[in-house]
Amino acid sequence: MTIYIIYALLLTITQVWIVPMAFNANNFSWLTSNRDEPINSSVMAGRASRASTNLQESLPAFLALALLSMQLDIDVTGLACWWLAFRVGHVITYIAGIALLRTLTWFGSIISLIMMALALI
Numbered sequence: 001m002t003i004y005i006i007y008a009l010l011l012t013i014t015q016v017w018i019v020p021m022a023f024n025a026n027n028f029s030w031l032t033s034n035r036d037e038p039i040n041s042s043v044m045a046g047r048a049s050r051a052s053t054n055l056q057e058s059l060p061a062f063l064a065l066a067l068l069s070m071q072l073d074i075d076v077t078g079l080a081c082w083w084l085a086f087r088v089g090h091v092i093t094y095i096a097g098i099a100l101l102r103t104l105t106w107f108g109s110i111i112s113l114i115m116m117a118l119a120l121i
Contacts, residue, residue: 001066001070001075001080004066004077004083005063008083008087011084011091012055012059015091016055016056019048019091019095020045020048020049020052023041024041044095047094048095051091051095052091054106055087055090055091058087061113065113065116065120066080066116069116069119074119076115076116076120079119080112083113086108086109087105089108090106090109093105
């Protein structure tokens with residue numbers, strides 16, 4: 001389970017910091033400033049930002065369930081792997097603008113969390 005927690009945190013760093021920075025590379029002076037002024041960003045940068053916010057809403061539940069499963073010695077690694085795969089799929093489909101598939105990957109990640117929680121009961 002530890003490896004999936006580490007992968008989830010790597011996904012978070014990638015999604016929260018690296019991906020938005022890549023989409024705003026042409027605004028380097030803004031990235032190195034206090035960011036007091038608004039910036040005009042691309043559609044894909046906006047999608048990346050919204051996907052990042054969505055991950056940040058889901059990550060605490062995943063981490064809590066993963067740590068509880070370790071504490072209770074209940075194996076939910078398969079579900080954790082699915083959650084991670086769905087979250088990677090979510091960010092890719094969100095940035096690409098594939099709305100239906102994005103929604104399905106989001107549902108998959110939520111179902112994975114619910115199944116992880118049920119396994120702990």
